[in-house]
Amino acid sequence: xxxxxxxxxxxxxxxxxxxxxxxxxxxxxxxxxxxxxxxxxxxxxxxxxxxxxxxxxxxxxxxxxxxxxxxxxxxxxxxxx
Amino acid sequence: xxxxxxxxxxxxxxxxxxxxxxxxxxxxxxxxxxxxxxxxxxxxxxxxxxxxxxxxxxxxxxxxxxxxxxxxxxxxxxxxxxxxxxxxxxxxxxxxxxxxxxxxxxxxxxxxxxxxxxxxxxxxxxxxxxxxxxxxxxxxxxxxxxxxxxxxxxxxxxxxxxxxxxxxxxxxxxxxxxxxxxxxxxxxxxxxxxxxxxxxxxxxxxxxxxxxxxxxxxxxxxxxxxxxxxxxxxxxxxxxxxxxxxxxxxxxxxxxxxxxxxxxxxxxxxxxxxxxxxxxxxxxxxxxxxxxxxxxxxxxxxxxxxxxxxxxxxxxxxxxxxxxxxxxxxxxxxxxxxxxxxxxxxxxxxxxxxxxxxxxxxxxxxxxxxxxxxxxxxxxxxxxxxxxxxxxxxxxxxxxxxxxxxxxxxxxxxxxxxxxxxxxxxxxxxxxxxxxxxxxxxxxxx
Numbered sequence: 001x002x003x004x005x006x007x008x009x010x011x012x013x014x015x016x017x018x019x020x021x022x023x024x025x026x027x028x029x030x031x032x033x034x035x036x037x038x039x040x041x042x043x044x045x046x047x048x049x050x051x052x053x054x055x056x057x058x059x060x061x062x063x064x065x066x067x068x069x070x071x072x073x074x075x076x077x078x079x080x081x
Numbered sequence: 082x083x084x085x086x087x088x089x090x091x092x093x094x095x096x097x098x099x100x101x102x103x104x105x106x107x108x109x110x111x112x113x114x115x116x117x118x119x120x121x122x123x124x125x126x127x128x129x130x131x132x133x134x135x136x137x138x139x140x141x142x143x144x145x146x147x148x149x150x151x152x153x154x155x156x157x158x159x160x161x162x163x164x165x166x167x168x169x170x171x172x173x174x175x176x177x178x179x180x181x182x183x184x185x186x187x188x189x190x191x192x193x194x195x196x197x198x199x200x201x202x203x204x205x206x207x208x209x210x211x212x213x214x215x216x217x218x219x220x221x222x223x224x225x226x227x228x229x230x231x232x233x234x235x236x237x238x239x240x241x242x243x244x245x246x247x248x249x250x251x252x253x254x255x256x257x258x259x260x261x262x263x264x265x266x267x268x269x270x271x272x273x274x275x276x277x278x279x280x281x282x283x284x285x286x287x288x289x290x291x292x293x294x295x296x297x298x299x300x301x302x303x304x305x306x307x308x309x310x311x312x313x314x315x316x317x318x319x320x321x322x323x324x325x326x327x328x329x330x331x332x333x334x335x336x337x338x339x340x341x342x343x344x345x346x347x348x349x350x351x352x353x354x355x356x357x358x359x360x361x362x363x364x365x366x367x368x369x370x371x372x373x374x375x376x377x378x379x380x381x382x383x384x385x386x387x388x389x390x391x392x393x394x395x396x397x398x399x400x401x402x403x404x405x406x407x408x409x410x411x412x413x414x415x416x417x418x419x420x421x422x423x424x425x426x427x428x429x430x431x432x433x434x435x436x437x438x439x440x441x442x443x444x445x446x447x448x449x450x451x452x453x454x455x456x457x458x459x460x461x462x463x464x465x466x467x468x469x470x471x472x473x474x475x476x477x478x479x480x481x482x483x484x485x486x487x488x489x490x491x492x493x494x495x496x497x498x499x500x501x502x503x504x505x506x507x508x509x510x511x512x513x514x515x516x517x518x519x520x521x522x523x524x525x526x527x
Contacts, residue, residue: 030441030490033526036113036283040106044293056106056300 001071008049009034009067012042024071028064039064052077086195086218087127088135089203090175091120093412096206097229098278103301103309105276105286112492114172119476121176123496126421126473127201127413128155133193136476137162137176143449144475151464151471152425156193160185177208181215190216204228204412205389221333227386228411233277234314237408243381244374246406250316256301263294263315271318287318320399324407325358326416327372329379329391337379339372341423343416354436355419366403371395374405387411422471422498431468434499434507438518439526440478442493446522448475454517460510462500470514471498478523492526 002024009032010018018032028034034042043054052074063073090096121136125148128134133156140157149155162183163171171179180186200218202209205228213220222228230236241248253259266272267288274297276284288294301311328340342363346354366372375393382391392414396404419435426433455461455470462471478493497514501507518525 027441029492030524030526033439035439036108036110037285039108040286043106043108044296047296048292053299056108059108061108061110 001074002067004049005046005067005071005074008042008045012038012045022067024068025066027066028070029061034064046074050074050078083197083199084131084133084193085127085129085199085201086133086135087124087201088176088180088212089121089124089413090118090137090177090206091203092117092280093175093204093206094232094278094280094284096175097232098276101308101310102277103304103311105274105279105284105297105313106300107283116477116492116494119474120496121203122474122476123418124201124203124413125153125155126418126424128153130154132156133198135176135180135189137179138476141448141475141479143452144472147452147472151462158185158189160189162186175206175208177202177206177212181208181212222389223387231382231385231387231409231411234275234279234408235277235312237406238314240378240381240409241406244377244406246374250314252312253315254310254312256298256305256311259301259311259313259315260294260298263288264291266315266317267291267294269317273316273318275314275316277312277314319396319404322397322399322401324394324396326355326414327375327393327395328414328417328420329375329393331379331383331388331391333388335380335383335388337376337383339375341416341420342366343419345416354434355416356434357423357432369403371403371405378406378409382409382411390414390417392416418473419498422473422500425471426500428467431500431502432507433501435473436497436499436511438495438497438514440493440495440518441490441524441526442478443522444489444491446478446493448479451478451517451521451523454520455514458513458517460513460517462498468500468502468506470510471500473497490524493523495523 006019006022009022009028010016013032013034022032026032047053054077063070118137122140122144125134131154135158139159139161145157162179162185195216195218198218200213200220202222205222205225207225210220210222210225235252238248238250238252251262253262263272271287271289274286274288279285286297288297305311324345326343326345330338330340332338342358343355344358346356378393379391389411390413392410392412394407394410396407398404415435419433422433422435452461452472460470462469473496478495495518499507499510501510515525
């Protein structure tokens with residue numbers, strides 16, 4: 001899942017080099033440089049990929065502090081469906 | 082003595098937005114809001130000697146000393162409007178609303194003779210006209226409802242019709258209309274959904290597929306169930322080559338003045354940098370009839386009751402054609418700030434750019450070190466050097482968020498002007514800034 005998330009970040013940022021630069025501890029805003037619009041598009045893409053639905057109104061930026069934390073968030077979302 | 086009082090809150094659109102409208106998905110980010118709240122420091126570029134600049138947060142004394150050293154002999158507010166324990170209470174208010182509530186405002190302004198003082202606001206937002214009235218300031222502004230109406234994206238769309246410009250966008254109201262028109266547009270390619278009062282790319286959503294559209298509709302349905310109104314502007318995605326903007330000033334008499342043109346280097350749909358436009362491109366704008374269209378927009382805005390600053394966003398498409406009207410912003414703008422920086426340049430051989438860098442800022446960061454580092458490497462703009470890096474704000478780098486863990490990073494933004502003599506010189510200066518930022522512990526977020 002970590003690899004897939006990083007691939008999607010690189011796709012949203014239109015920067016293939018991120019696939020090699022990012023790892024599970026990378027911060028999605030500070031290290032991947034995702035702005036607010038990138039984050040929305042990223043989450044919409046993640047929804048498609050993992051068949052989940054994120055509640056934007058209650059989404060916390062803490063989930064973006066690392067790829068690892070975000071993958072944990074997806075797992076929890078998927079489990080609650 | 083006559084002087085001007087400069088003040089304003091950026092992203093004015095969030096104060097104009099009708100709360101009954103449904104919104105595209107957004108993620109609340111307190112760090113970027115703190116940055117936006119500190120952008121009012123950039124307004125010093127409009128100040129003349131003796132003017133007063135009032136900012137939401139107190140400007141760092143190092144930055145204040147710096148701007149005075151380069152010729153901005155101005156006054157600023159030196160005490161917070163409220164104690165830090167009331168920060169949360171103030172969070173949703175703009176700077177005028179805050180000053181209208183604060184006792185500090187009376188104390189501060191009592192030391193100035195305001196009889197002939199003119200208010201120079203970034204935009205007319207709630208509280209602006211009350212503030213002017215309360216302190217008997219001269220203000221040349223129309224009523225807020227006029228300003229608000231003109232800033233709506235649907236107004237820009239109607240303006241294209243009034244100018245007989247080809248109009249590919251539509252206003253959609255309600256779920257069914259959104260679904261039908263968006264689906265039709267998607268058959269031809271990607272489309273852009275625009276919030277009526279979106280700003281800096283936050284109110285736009287690019288939709289590539291029917292699947293994404295249906296997900297968006299689901300998001301809208303949820304809001305509609307809570308009584309929100311679905312109303313957006315939708316447009317096919319234009320094949321953009323680059324953005325540029327035109328600044329106008331509409332006098333109270335109705336005279337429309339072309340103030341400047343700036344070439345933009347946007348990040349997606351948000352501001353990235355603005356540059357001096359080449360003389361040849363300016364000549365092309367005049368020859369193509371673009372400038373006449375801008376003056377006509379100014380006349381129509383005046384007819385609709387507006388006067389004051391205007392920034393019109395325009396675009397050059399990949400085929401070289403001009404898209405003259407993307408949107409109208411009836412307020413001051415980043416491009417006008419860039420124009421303000423230009424007023425410092427007396428040597429016609431010099432050029433300027435206004436740049437922003439997003440940065441990860443360590444808790445221990447000290448702004449003074451950055452200025453010292455820039456100066457040590459002969460990069461800092463000074464009166465004597467007449468060129469170099471001119472830092473425009475400190476508050477956007479120094480987070481007012483307190484009680485951070487010492488190893489925690491916050492996000493900051495560095496706004497600076499580059500005053501240079503050649504492209505090579507500019508590249509060297511920007512490379513130097515990058516190094517100085519690294520030396521000061523700041524990492525660029527790309």
